[in-house]
Amino acid sequence: MPTTHRYRRRVLWGLAALLLLTVGGAVFSGRYPAPFWMSPRLLLEDPLARQIVLNLRLPRILAALLLGMTLAGAGTVFQMIFHNPLVEPGFLGVSQGAAFGAALSIVAWNAAGPGIQLSAAVCGFAGLLLSGSLARRIRYGGWTLRLVLAGIAVSALFSAGVGILKYVADPLTQLPELVFWILGALWSISWPKALSILPVTLAALGFLLLMRWRLNLLALDDATAFSLGAAPARERMALLVAAVAATAAVVSISGVVGWIGLITPHLARRLLGADAQTALPGALLIGGAFAVFCDTLARTMLPGEIPLGILASLIGATVFIALMIFQPNIKDAR
Amino acid sequence: MSPLAISIADLHFRYDGRAAALFDNLSLEIPPGSVTAVLGPNGAGKSTLLHLILGLLTPTQGDVQLGGRPRRSYSRREVGKLVGLVAQEEAIPFNFTVQEYVLLGRAPHLDLLATPRPTDLAIARQALARVGAADMAGRSIQTLSGGERQLVLLARVIAQAPRILLLDEPTAHLDLGNKERVLGLVREMVAEGVTALFTTHEPDLAAALADAVVLVRDGKIIAAGALNAVFTSENLSQTYGIPVHVYQVEGRHITLTASF
Numbered sequence: 001m002p003t004t005h006r007y008r009r010r011v012l013w014g015l016a017a018l019l020l021l022t023v024g025g026a027v028f029s030g031r032y033p034a035p036f037w038m039s040p041r042l043l044l045e046d047p048l049a050r051q052i053v054l055n056l057r058l059p060r061i062l063a064a065l066l067l068g069m070t071l072a073g074a075g076t077v078f079q080m081i082f083h084n085p086l087v088e089p090g091f092l093g094v095s096q097g098a099a100f101g102a103a104l105s106i107v108a109w110n111a112a113g114p115g116i117q118l119s120a121a122v123c124g125f126a127g128l129l130l131s132g133s134l135a136r137r138i139r140y141g142g143w144t145l146r147l148v149l150a151g152i153a154v155s156a157l158f159s160a161g162v163g164i165l166k167y168v169a170d171p172l173t174q175l176p177e178l179v180f181w182i183l184g185a186l187w188s189i190s191w192p193k194a195l196s197i198l199p200v201t202l203a204a205l206g207f208l209l210l211m212r213w214r215l216n217l218l219a220l221d222d223a224t225a226f227s228l229g230a231a232p233a234r235e236r237m238a239l240l241v242a243a244v245a246a247t248a249a250v251v252s253i254s255g256v257v258g259w260i261g262l263i264t265p266h267l268a269r270r271l272l273g274a275d276a277q278t279a280l281p282g283a284l285l286i287g288g289a290f291a292v293f294c295d296t297l298a299r300t301m302l303p304g305e306i307p308l309g310i311l312a313s314l315i316g317a318t319v320f321i322a323l324m325i326f327q328p329n330i331k332d333a334r
Numbered sequence: 335m336s337p338l339a340i341s342i343a344d345l346h347f348r349y350d351g352r353a354a355a356l357f358d359n360l361s362l363e364i365p366p367g368s369v370t371a372v373l374g375p376n377g378a379g380k381s382t383l384l385h386l387i388l389g390l391l392t393p394t395q396g397d398v399q400l401g402g403r404p405r406r407s408y409s410r411r412e413v414g415k416l417v418g419l420v421a422q423e424e425a426i427p428f429n430f431t432v433q434e435y436v437l438l439g440r441a442p443h444l445d446l447l448a449t450p451r452p453t454d455l456a457i458a459r460q461a462l463a464r465v466g467a468a469d470m471a472g473r474s475i476q477t478l479s480g481g482e483r484q485l486v487l488l489a490r491v492i493a494q495a496p497r498i499l500l501l502d503e504p505t506a507h508l509d510l511g512n513k514e515r516v517l518g519l520v521r522e523m524v525a526e527g528v529t530a531l532f533t534t535h536e537p538d539l540a541a542a543l544a545d546a547v548v549l550v551r552d553g554k555i556i557a558a559g560a561l562n563a564v565f566t567s568e569n570l571s572q573t574y575g576i577p578v579h580v581y582q583v584e585g586r587h588i589t590l591t592a593s594f
Contacts, residue, residue, distance in 0.1 A: 223421045226390045227414065227421075229413065229414020277449060
């Protein structure tokens with residue numbers, strides 16, 4: 001278990017360098033002018049290359065960065081405040097709610113772009129509110145257990161709703177868009193879209209970073225956290241609202257992308273230890289690099305786009321399995 | 335540091351969803367700078383009493399006074415500075431190092447968004463040294479034995495520097511050596527001006543450590559007061575519902591039941 005301050009700082013700098021390298025690599029990766037790699041010199045010589053980098057790749061990289069950082073930050077917060085290393089930002093009905101909102105707008109109103117985004121964000125929040133109010137009405141178990149149960153139930157309801165909408169969607173016009181959205185992708189990202197989520201995600205991530213040491217306190221049981229001067233329910237709710245607002249914002253432009261929010265907190269804790277003072281910034285850096293890497297593969301590997309959600313799940317699940325296999329004691333994976 | 339008294343006057347408390355009140359007209363005085371043991375059978379309300387004093391549970395009527403001031407008049411952070419709790423079987427779900435965990439004891443002394451200062455780190459290290467666990471600072475808290483873990487919990491509460499210390503069965507599952515170490519530390523804290531209140535299922539432990547005893551059964555106080563006045567066969571028998579005999583041997587109280 002790494003403990004020294006200097007070691008952790010070095011790891012954080014290493015992760016920051018990895019993120020920069022990934023972003024740099026993503027700028028020059030793609031299918032123009034030929035598959036995989038574009039010479040940086042082309043930026044000076046070829047106006048089309050410049051256009052592609054400035055107007056297609058950069059907003060997409062920014063969106064992937066925000067997506068990865070948000071899911072990683074929210075995942076760390078969720079796992080710590082729910083004392084459960086197996087939860088991720090999508091639970092509590094946020095992801096399935098957003099998926100339902102997007103599907104509804106596509107099928108019921110033939111919506112596009114901002115319409116889908118708005119409907120996804122509204123339904124993502126509705127998922128959280130439904131989970132919260134249902135949890136308040138459950139008459140047994142602690143608050144955490146009640147929220148988890150309510151989240152599972154609300155997610156299942158929205159998931160059934162998405163299934164119904166898939167069933168009734170026009171197979172030629174609506175279904176492909178719907179399926180692509182549910183699988184998660186950043187192919188439609190433009191500067192306005194990427195910038196539209198910037199204020200919410202930056203504000204939320206800034207808040208989470210400011211609360212990073214406090215997060216350790218809120219990971220303790222209620223009685224101990226309370227005895228140490230915290231107001232556990234209120235402070236956890238503030239963190240939850242920030243994490244969910246940012247998650248709903250990114251999911252509204254990317255669709256449902258799983259695994260990043262689950263796997264990156266584990267990786268960060270493995271590298272940096274459990275203290276959220278360093279584990280949270282570490283998770284943000286890993287999440288950002290991971291999402292940018294997956295999205296670069298998604299738009300580079302094949303002439304057509306591979307949905308980001310598929311790649312993130314494929315790579316994320318593989319990393320997760322590797323973490324579990326090469327971990328003699330499950331407790332240390334926390 | 336002057337010790338604080340705890341006063342409870344006419345307190346009522348009922349758990350949500352339960353028809354009957356657990357505490358009805360409960361009144362209790364815990365003298366400043368004393369060590370008070372709360373004894374009673376399972377479900378008597380011992381832990382609930384600690385949680386009411388801390389403010390984790392809110393009385394349906396009446397209030398708790400800490401140092402002559404209603405607990406409600408203190409902010410959350412002020413209560414954090416005044417009252418420390420070593421909970422019964424505290425779950426620590428993540429793999430914090432011992433030092434990271436003990437440092438959390440400094441939370442009430444820090445602003446909401448602050449991170450620990452070098453002085454906090456020094457206090458946490460002193461607390462660890464005081465419980466004899468300085469060499470465990472870098473170890474994962476999940477690898478500690480029961481005894482080591484209890485010492486680390488005490489180090490966290492020492493770093494918190496409260497004036498009232500609440501301990502919920504602090505020596506449950508500890509071997510004799512660790513029990514002695516924990517009790518010694520509690521005695522030291524009391525000598526420095528802390529008022530301590532602890533629950534236990536061991537009457538002999540209560541007699542060895544406490545100046546005062548509160549006997550509770552079904553939310554009712556059977557007897558409360560100085561050890562010598564309250565720790566009688568009659569009171570203990572009434573509290574536990576079985577015959578309990580108290581003997582004085584060389585100035586110490588020893589209890590015996592029919593089987594033990």
